[in-house]
Amino acid sequence: MxxxxxxxxxxxxxxxxxxxxxxxxxxxxxxxxxxxxxxxxxxxxxxxxxxxxxxxxxxxAARVEKSFSKLSSFTEDMISRGRAPSSEWISKSEGSVTPEESLTLGLSPGTPVYRFARIRYADGAAMAVEYTTIAAFALPSADAVQNSLYAAMAATGHRPSRALQRLRGVLVTREHAALLGVKPKDAGLLVERRGFLRDGRAVEVSHSYYRGDAYDFVAELNDQS
Known part of the structure; x- marks a missing residue:
């Protein structure tokens, strides 16, 4: 059946x-x-x-469309489409910025950061595996984040106001396949995001691995000529 x-x-x-x-x-x-x-x-x-x-x-299920023209969280995207968002935490931790994160976030070596890893769901179906690093000044603690990361950052006045995103196709790894309920080497989408505050400081870097069979990314293009 x-x-x-x-x-x-x-x-x-x-x-x-x-x-x-x-x-x-x-x-x-x-x-x-x-x-x-x-x-x-x-x-x-x-x-x-x-x-x-x-x-x-x-x-x-309808495929989810994510617009690149608006900075929004996964939770906000799902609610706006009438879907029920939820997350399963893989880990929450505090540590020092890595050399790569230091360059991406513009933070000095040894600066504290919070790291989050979770599976994102829509109506109970796994949609993405998300890894996020946040500059520690933007949150009181890792446990301050319950459902929405952006809501927790907004509560401290440090929600990103703009972001740079890069999208590329990937093959789903065995580890991510087990978390998303798909097969290894299925088509996937990797979205890399760097979020900035209004004063220009970088505050967020994330890597989200989406199921290629359930998510579409769209962008509105305007003729500037």
């Missing part, structure tokens, strides 16, 4: 945002138990092909 639904989605027989029938009806249509239906749906949710909406049911 899971394979049949997957093929129906890949072959566009089911379109993004289409609602699936109730589990009881699907069990009858496929002549299987509701437990089998439930396991199949859970498997497709974990693959990012389906999403569950509380009180509404199960739907075919």
């Amino acid at each position: 899971q394979r049949a639904l997957r093929e129906a989605i890949h072959q566009k027989m089911l379109s993004p945002d289409d609602a699936l029938p109730p589990e009881r009806d699907m069990a009858e249509d496929f002549s299987v138990s509701r437990i089998t239906v439930r396991k199949a749906l859970e498997g497709l949710v974990s693959e990012g092909l389906l999403t569950r909406r509380q009180g509404a049911g199960t739907f075919v």
